[in-house]
Amino acid sequence: MRDWQGKRYWLVGASEGLGRELAFCLSRSGVELVLSARGRDRLEALAAALPGRATVLPLDVTDAKAVQAAASDAGEIDGVACLVGTCWPMSARDWDEARLEEMAAVNYIGPARIVGAVLPGMLSRGRGHVVLTGALSGFRGLPRSVGYGASKAAVMHLAESLHHDLRGSGVEVQLVNPGAMRTRLGERSDAPAPFAMEPARAAREMFEHMSSDRFKMNFPYGTSLLMRSGQFLPDWAYFRLYGQR
Numbered sequence: 001m002r003d004w005q006g007k008r009y010w011l012v013g014a015s016e017g018l019g020r021e022l023a024f025c026l027s028r029s030g031v032e033l034v035l036s037a038r039g040r041d042r043l044e045a046l047a048a049a050l051p052g053r054a055t056v057l058p059l060d061v062t063d064a065k066a067v068q069a070a071a072s073d074a075g076e077i078d079g080v081a082c083l084v085g086t087c088w089p090m091s092a093r094d095w096d097e098a099r100l101e102e103m104a105a106v107n108y109i110g111p112a113r114i115v116g117a118v119l120p121g122m123l124s125r126g127r128g129h130v131v132l133t134g135a136l137s138g139f140r141g142l143p144r145s146v147g148y149g150a151s152k153a154a155v156m157h158l159a160e161s162l163h164h165d166l167r168g169s170g171v172e173v174q175l176v177n178p179g180a181m182r183t184r185l186g187e188r189s190d191a192p193a194p195f196a197m198e199p200a201r202a203a204r205e206m207f208e209h210m211s212s213d214r215f216k217m218n219f220p221y222g223t224s225l226l227m228r229s230g231q232f233l234p235d236w237a238y239f240r241l242y243g244q245r
Contacts, residue, residue: 001211001212002210002211002212004026004029004030004031004211005029005030006030006032007030007031007032007078007079008031008032008033008034008076008077008078008079009026009031009032009033009034009077009078009079009080009081009129010033010034010036010057010071010074010077010079010080010081010114010118011023011026011033011034011035011036011080011081011083012036012037012059012061012080012081012082012083012084012110012111012114013036013037013082013083013084013085013133014033014035014036014037014043014046014083015035015037015038015039015042015043015046016037016042017083017181017199018083018133018178018181018199018202018203018206019037019081019083019084020046020199021199021200021202021203021204022081022083022203022206022207023035023046023050023054024049024050024051024203025203025204025206025207026207027050027051027052027054028051028052029207030052031052032052032053032054032055033047033050033052033053033054033055034054034055034057034074034077035047035054035055035056035057036057036058036059036070037058037059037084038058038059038060039058040056040058043056043057043058044056055074057070057073057074061084061105061106061109061110061111061113061114062102062105062106062109062110064113067110067113067114067117068117070117071114071117071118074118076121076125077118077128078127078128078129079128079129079130079131080114080115080118080128080129080130080131081131081133081210082110082111082114082115082131082132082133083133084106084107084110084111085106085107085133085152086102086103086106086107087103087148088102088103088147088148089144089145089148090144090145090146090147090148091143091144091146092146095146099147100146100147103147103148103151104147104150104151104154106151107148107151107152107154107155108151108152108154108155108158111132111133111155111158112158115130115132115158115162118130119171122170122171123169123170123171125170126169126170127170127171128170128171128172129171129172129174129210130162130171130172130173130174131173131174131175131176131210132155132156132158132159132162132173132174132175132176133155133175133176133177133178134152134153134155134156134159134175134176134177135148135149135152135177135178135179136177136178136179136218136223136224136227136228137149137152137179137227138150138152138153138154138155138156138177139153139156139177139227139228139230139231140227140230140231140238140242142242143242143243152177155175156175156177159173159174159175159216160175163175163215172213173215174209174210174214174215174216174217175215175216175217176206176209176210176216176217176219177216177217177218177219177224178197178202178206178219178220179196179197179219179220179223179224179227180196180197180223181196181197181198181199181202182196182197182198182199197219197220202219205217205219230242
């Protein structure tokens with residue numbers, strides 16, 4: 001188990017949903033938090049509700065200069081968890097360039113910028129903890145997932161590459177791949193979600209994973225099993241079985 005007491009973590013995407021609930025899990029365990037998202041008001045309300053110390057640091061991850069400035073303002077941290085994300089269901093027949101670019105910028109480029117901003121300091125200290133959030137829909141292409149699935153697959157690939165490159169450096173990398181959740185973003189999806197999770201439960205599972213020494217966790221179990229099994233199917237079977245939505 002990881003010793004959380006007295007640690008300092010930067011939580012990016014903390015204002016609602018999974019990020020907000022994870023903030024409570026970490027704060028109750030003795031972690032001092034730096035809370036980032038675009039909206040200051042919700043961050044300040046969250047900071048006031050947490051049992052432990054928290055600093056508010058509003059941030060738009062699509063602004064490269066703002067990310068560098070925020071990393072400097074955050075100061076020395078023991079770890080960073082990136083939960084920032086956006087989702088717009090999109091079919092190739094209803095292509096929306098603006099929304100596709102938004103998903104790429106927020107879901108992948110943003111977390112990559114965060115990692116790039118904090119990694120040099122972690123490497124120089126010989127310790128650190130990086131947690132990235134992919135998605136079950138990133139395992140293989142799905143209908144009406146142009147943009148979102150690709151951006152999350154990129155995050156998953158990034159986490160695996162970091163895990164390779166940073167082994168032995170003292171900087172730990174973990175990946176969490178959640179399925180559907182009952183959040184504002186989750187409500188945008190028109191896909192069936194029989195195993196959709198409440199954010200509080202998902203946060204508890206994520207926190208348990210962060211407390212372990214395992215690299216990757218996929219949840220909830222039912223959806224995870226379904227999505228991961230698709231990786232082992234031949235293309236003709238996969239597209240036939242998973243193409244009806």
